[in-house]
Amino acid sequence: xNYRKINKGYQTLILSTLNGDSSTDKFKNGIxxxxxxxxxxxxxxxxxxxxxxLENKLSSEKLILLDKKKGNKKDLFLLVNTLKEFGIKYxxxxxxxxxxxxxxxxxxxxxxxxxxxxxxxxxxxxxLCA
Numbered sequence: 001x002n003y004r005k006i007n008k009g010y011q012t013l014i015l016s017t018l019n020g021d022s023s024t025d026k027f028k029n030g031i032x033x034x035x036x037x038x039x040x041x042x043x044x045x046x047x048x049x050x051x052x053x054l055e056n057k058l059s060s061e062k063l064i065l066l067d068k069k070k071g072n073k074k075d076l077f078l079l080v081n082t083l084k085e086f087g088i089k090y091x092x093x094x095x096x097x098x099x100x101x102x103x104x105x106x107x108x109x110x111x112x113x114x115x116x117x118x119x120x121x122x123x124x125x126x127x128l129c130a
Contacts (some may be wrong), residue, residue, distance in 0.1 A: 032071035034106065035063040035112050036098070043096045043103075045111065047076045067112035079111055 031054055035044040044063060046056040059064060080094060086105060090096045106113045 027072050027074060029070060030071055031068050032075050032112065033068040034066040034111060035061075037061075037063050038065050039102075040095075041098045043080060043106075044096050045076065045094050045106070046097070047073050048073070069112045075111075079106075079109060084107060088104035 010120070013026055028049070031045055031048045031051065032047055033045070033054060035058070036042075037044065039062065043066075046057075048057065050110070054065075054068065057063075076094070080090065083096070083102075083105060086101055088096060088105065096102055
């Protein structure tokens with residue numbers, strides 16, 4: 001554990017990092033992505049530090065990239081916790097069983113899902129002038 005103490009008069013502030021995880025790692029920018037496995041009919045959501053890391057994941061596993069966008073690890077943790085509250089379960093490494101409701105939730109939460117598996121409904125309203 002790392003400790004830093006700042007003593008200033010009567011005020012004392014102690015900053016620490018637990019388990020070696022730095023809070024700045026959660027805010028480090030990278031790529032958030034969604035992958036699809038046709039073999040297992042599952043989705044994998046994740047975070048990659050850069051394009052090369054994402055390409056390595058795609059080449060090592062037989063997964064299809066649905067979509068990606070800029071983001072950080074905090075986005076991934078928020079998504080997983082929100083889906084857990086919705087009652088959607090996942091296995092290790094953030095694999096989710098594919099369902100249309102899962103895709104709808106991911107899209108609503110702003111996660112990149114692409115347009116190949118999910119097509120948003122477009123609501124058109126017409127204004128009638130009398």
